[in-house]
Amino acid sequence: MSDWGDEPSVAATTTKEVSGWSDDEDTGKSSAGGDGGKRGGYNKGGDRDGDADGGGYRGGRREGGGGGFRGRRDDNEDGEERRGGRFNRERGERGEKGEGGFERRRRNDDDVNNNNEVGENGEKPREFYIPPEPSNDETEIFSSGITSGINFSKYDNIPVKVSGEDVPKPIKNFDDAKLRGIVVENVTKSGYKVPTPIQKVSIPVIAAGRDLMACAQTGSGKTAAFLLPILTKLLDDPQDVEIGKPQAVIVSPTRELAIQIFSEARKFGYDSYLKISIVYGGTSFKHQNECITKGCHVLIATPGRLMDFVERTFITFSDTRFVVLDEADRMLDMGFSETMRKFMTHPTMRPEHQTLMFSATFPEEIQRLAGEFLKNYVFVTIGVVGGACSDVSQTIFEVNKFAKRAKLMEILREQADGTIVFVETKRGADFLASFLSETEFPTTSIHGDRLQSQREQALRDFKNGSMKVIIATSVASRGLDIKNIKHVINFDMPNNIDDYVHRIGRTGRVGNNGRATSFFDPDQDRGLAVDLIKILEGANQTVPEFLREIGGGGGGGGGYSSKNFGGVDVRGGGNTISDITNTENNEDWD
Numbered sequence: 001m002s003d004w005g006d007e008p009s010v011a012a013t014t015t016k017e018v019s020g021w022s023d024d025e026d027t028g029k030s031s032a033g034g035d036g037g038k039r040g041g042y043n044k045g046g047d048r049d050g051d052a053d054g055g056g057y058r059g060g061r062r063e064g065g066g067g068g069f070r071g072r073r074d075d076n077e078d079g080e081e082r083r084g085g086r087f088n089r090e091r092g093e094r095g096e097k098g099e100g101g102f103e104r105r106r107r108n109d110d111d112v113n114n115n116n117e118v119g120e121n122g123e124k125p126r127e128f129y130i131p132p133e134p135s136n137d138e139t140e141i142f143s144s145g146i147t148s149g150i151n152f153s154k155y156d157n158i159p160v161k162v163s164g165e166d167v168p169k170p171i172k173n174f175d176d177a178k179l180r181g182i183v184v185e186n187v188t189k190s191g192y193k194v195p196t197p198i199q200k201v202s203i204p205v206i207a208a209g210r211d212l213m214a215c216a217q218t219g220s221g222k223t224a225a226f227l228l229p230i231l232t233k234l235l236d237d238p239q240d241v242e243i244g245k246p247q248a249v250i251v252s253p254t255r256e257l258a259i260q261i262f263s264e265a266r267k268f269g270y271d272s273y274l275k276i277s278i279v280y281g282g283t284s285f286k287h288q289n290e291c292i293t294k295g296c297h298v299l300i301a302t303p304g305r306l307m308d309f310v311e312r313t314f315i316t317f318s319d320t321r322f323v324v325l326d327e328a329d330r331m332l333d334m335g336f337s338e339t340m341r342k343f344m345t346h347p348t349m350r351p352e353h354q355t356l357m358f359s360a361t362f363p364e365e366i367q368r369l370a371g372e373f374l375k376n377y378v379f380v381t382i383g384v385v386g387g388a389c390s391d392v393s394q395t396i397f398e399v400n401k402f403a404k405r406a407k408l409m410e411i412l413r414e415q416a417d418g419t420i421v422f423v424e425t426k427r428g429a430d431f432l433a434s435f436l437s438e439t440e441f442p443t444t445s446i447h448g449d450r451l452q453s454q455r456e457q458a459l460r461d462f463k464n465g466s467m468k469v470i471i472a473t474s475v476a477s478r479g480l481d482i483k484n485i486k487h488v489i490n491f492d493m494p495n496n497i498d499d500y501v502h503r504i505g506r507t508g509r510v511g512n513n514g515r516a517t518s519f520f521d522p523d524q525d526r527g528l529a530v531d532l533i534k535i536l537e538g539a540n541q542t543v544p545e546f547l548r549e550i551g552g553g554g555g556g557g558g559g560y561s562s563k564n565f566g567g568v569d570v571r572g573g574g575n576t577i578s579d580i581t582n583t584e585n586n587e588d589w590d
């Protein structure tokens with residue numbers, strides 16, 4: 001079918017879909033809030049639409065920017081000020097639920113922005129985007145993951161804490177996991193030899209039918225931890241698939257993460273009869289509906305798009321045996337709490353479903369809210385929850401906003417390949433990408449104002465090395481598992497320490513060494529100093545003197561407190577708490 005060429009089928013950005021199935025829903029949702037026609041930079045050069053040269057920025061640069069973009073605090077992924085803390089924003093400034101606060105926020109965030117740009121006349125152009133068909137080539141399917149690195153065996157020494165009633169015993173190896181034969185074959189083809197700690201604990205918990213809330217460090221294999229037992233159960237206890245009634249629903253906060261989970265699910269379900277589908281914002285609703293009307297066992301979705309399907313009754317949950325909320329804290333942070341509540345408590349939801357929540361950071365307040373959705377769950381923390389992966393070497397430079405660009409060039413001249421540069425704002429990403437593209441560094445970018453086709457093309461270009469550098473906003477901070485990320489640079493520091501941990505976790509994955517460099521501007525980032533010191537100390541990194549001075553000695557002494565990062569089971573003492581630091585030798589489980 002010609003629609004499925006290598007190139008995404010993208011009509012001119014002003015094209016409107018005219019059918020009863022149109023994506024108008026998205027139009028409405030995207031229209032509220034946001035930064036309207038304030039975008040600038042390279043798009044004036046007319047080189048963006050269609051991205052013919054592969055998502056890069058060649059020419060069309062507008063002067064200015066100066067390297068620092070912190071002035072536009074409102075120009076971030078959420079389209080609004082983010083300094084105020086999650087719950088203030090959601091509960092306070094936006095008003096209580098019912099006032100429309102949640103909806104307004106949701107409409108402008110990553111998931112539902114189908115039409116991302118602003119045309120000359122102030123209208124948002126749209127695209128009718130049908131993503132390329134996923135590959136069926138076995139080699140390609142199994143080559144997506146990162147090969148485990150030299151520090152993999154150190155995972156055995158990471159403290160593992162589990163609480164809850166009658167917690168099933170962890171497995172020691174994949175043979176103990178009672179995975180379905182075909183799933184085991186796919187695990188082997190993926191090059192996995194030993195389960196990671198989160199997999200050792202989660203696989204038997206999920207297999208035993210329990211709900212789970214799990215916090216484990218970035219890059220430690222959380223995706224397989226839920227996919228392997230789910231696919232096994234669907235195969236061991238098969239039920240006829242009915243159209244619009246997925247048996248497992250996996251929800252992810254960002255589109256790119258959803259796509260990645262989709263690839264992982266196809267990998268572990270390879271050669272089985274399981275049907276895996278995906279629905280996410282920024283793409284043709286009609287097309288995705290056609291895909292799911294073929295029926296699917298496993299549905300991966302972003303929350304806004306999922307609700308669109310649910311509200312139109314194209315998806316119901318009456319056959320749903322598993323609900324997975326990946327990066328659950330981020331979904332709540334993005335304002336999806338109402339959306340999540342709607343589908344978790346949907347009248348069609350099969351009462352006997354299991355709910356599984358995963359993240360590397362899990363603030364206590366969010367954990368508490370999330371706990372509404374789980375029944376008699378097992379709570380697992382691996383390592384210092386919210387702590388940075390110690391395989392990433394972290395360097396913090398004191399750089400003011402006017403010096404950032406020169407410092408970045410200096411670093412890139414040493415080594416540019418495989419660098420992801422995080423900036424605070426979408427506009428900042430545009431400026432920096434167009435600036436760098438006029439240098440010797442082919443650069444692309446990913447952020448919420450780019451069309452979805454451009455976002456996916458940008459990631460492809462970065463992954464295949466045709467673009468050495470990718471500039472990203474926090475949309476790319478979570479979950480992305482890209483082999484060739486060698487260096488994470490925080491050109492702008494994030495607004496909160498959780499984002500910092502997730503951002504630097506794009507490198508140093510599955511036991512590989514990674515590198516992160518951050519530009520700390522005391523004028524802007526002072527508020528982050530104390531938490532940053534704790535993170536550095538917790539990961540045995542050097543704390544620069546200037547940072548200690550700013551932090552007022554903060555971070556020392558008491559060390560890193562995991563309390564605010566969800567390291568504590570909020571249900572308190574009524575539950576068994578086991579410290580199974582070394583799952584290999586622990587006897588308590590026998």
Ligand SMILES: Nc1ncnc2c1ncn2[C@@H]1O[C@H](COP(=O)(O)OP(=O)(O)OP(=O)(O)O)[C@@H](O)[C@H]1O
Pocket residue numbers: 144145146147148191192193194195196199216217218219220221222223224359360478479480481505506509510
């Ligand atoms: N047991 C294993 N052995 C070897 N590699 C593994 C194993 N489990 C997972 N991996 C690989 O580790 C990488 C990271 O896994 P994954 O993306 O699931 O991490 P994560 O914990 O979800 O990270 P993040 O918090 O950043 O989302 C992937 O490339 C995956 O293929």
